[in-house]
Amino acid sequence: MEFKDRLKAARRHAQLNQAELAAKAGITQTSISDLERGKSKATAHVVKIADACGVSAKWLSDEIGPMTSTAGSGPTESNVSMAVQPSRSFRYPVISWVAAGAWAEAVEPYPAGISDTYEFSEYDSKGPAFWLKVKGDSMTAPAGQSITEGTLILVDTEVEVSPGKLVVAKLPDSNEATFKKLVSDGGRLFLKPLNPGYPIEPVDENCRIVGVVVQALQKFY
Known part of the structure; x- marks a missing residue:
């Protein structure tokens, strides 16, 4: 499906x-x-x-695994209850946007001291993954899909990158990463903010896609 x-x-x-x-x-x-x-x-x-x-x-x-996490009521049901299972069991670091921008150059997936803060998720990443805290309102849309400032986004560095996905990228003129939607127009790729008040940026050979955003979590500190 x-x-x-x-x-x-x-x-x-x-x-x-x-x-x-x-x-x-x-x-x-x-x-x-x-x-x-x-x-x-x-x-x-x-x-x-x-x-x-x-x-x-x-x-x-x-479409990974069953639709629901609880067992059915048929005759083959196991006698082991699955009712009390933690929904979030994977631990990922919360890093800075500067660290995210330098991720492609990192020798180790998680360099020592990269983060003092970690968050859990039920998402089992395909590769090294990390959380970022959204800054500003460039991804806050007046309608439809919207990611507000302060939201934590989980970035998987080995998910397949394709137009339509939300991504974290490193632009050549900045030492920080940026969070945008990857779109295609006329055979060219662009980084598009969800907020129409911000400009669309072209993707060229100097732009590095760090990873794909797979989850968003509103966290209040």
Whole structure:
């Protein structure tokens, strides 16, 4: 199934309409509608949507594992209960945007002293992964997909990069990484902010895609 079909199945499993799911997940109904119609191919709110529907985030995002984490009620059900399982079990460092910008040049995946702070996630990364705290409002959109300032984003450095995905990139004229949506237009790639008030930046041979954003987490310190 495509993501849009899994989303519809998850919503129906939860017996929610689009407006109810949007309210529970804390996003707009337009976002849900665009995702179910395939107009939007990905979202950073997968975990929130999965939690609202009571389904596995891995299944919803990548169709990995069962739709739900609880065992069924058929005759082959195991006598070992799966009810009390932690949903988040992988530990990733929270690093600075400067460190993220230098990630491609790092000799070791996690250099000593790279972070004093760590956050957990249920996401099992394909490669070295880390959290970044979003700065500014360039990815805050007036409608649809939106990532607000202060949100923690989880970046997987070995997820396949393709247009439509949210990415962290290193531009040649900056020592910090930047967070944008990768888009394609006329055969060329661009880094597009979700906030229309910010400029679109072209991707050239000097621009390095550090990784793909796979989760977003609102964390209040």
